[in-house]
Amino acid sequence: MSRKEFVRIIEENVMILDRLGERLKIDLISISKYPRQQLTALVRLYLGGRAKLKDIAHREFVTTSNLCATFRRLENDGLVLRTIDENDRRNTWYSVTKSGEELARRAIDKFREGIEIMFKNVNREDEERLTGALKTINELLTNMEISNA
Numbered sequence: 001m002s003r004k005e006f007v008r009i010i011e012e013n014v015m016i017l018d019r020l021g022e023r024l025k026i027d028l029i030s031i032s033k034y035p036r037q038q039l040t041a042l043v044r045l046y047l048g049g050r051a052k053l054k055d056i057a058h059r060e061f062v063t064t065s066n067l068c069a070t071f072r073r074l075e076n077d078g079l080v081l082r083t084i085d086e087n088d089r090r091n092t093w094y095s096v097t098k099s100g101e102e103l104a105r106r107a108i109d110k111f112r113e114g115i116e117i118m119f120k121n122v123n124r125e126d127e128e129r130l131t132g133a134l135k136t137i138n139e140l141l142t143n144m145e146i147s148n149a
Contacts, residue, residue, distance in 0.1 A: 046104035
């Protein structure tokens, strides 16, 4: 296989996974009054744990001003807690409250339910092949992410 073919296959898979992911994200809207971007930010904060605003913005590839606006509503609704770093008042820490954890867990459950529905017609043999391939992809991408960090 040539490098060109490899790149084309990766591109195709990224596009397919993106389309599948968009379908799953649409279902998330039904569990809360929050726009998808805010709910996704809440889930990512829940999964990533307490962090500084600038670090969250960096890992999510968004500006701190956009993220701050997103978290402001979630904070006002009691889903996110914002604290100023006592050692360096320039830093702001964000974490998920108990209510935020509950909503994040519900969103994750809904996401997983969507995946199960999406793949319910895949036969056992194809599911096993796909599982093996995905495990390999996860391992390789994780190693690549670590080495490029």
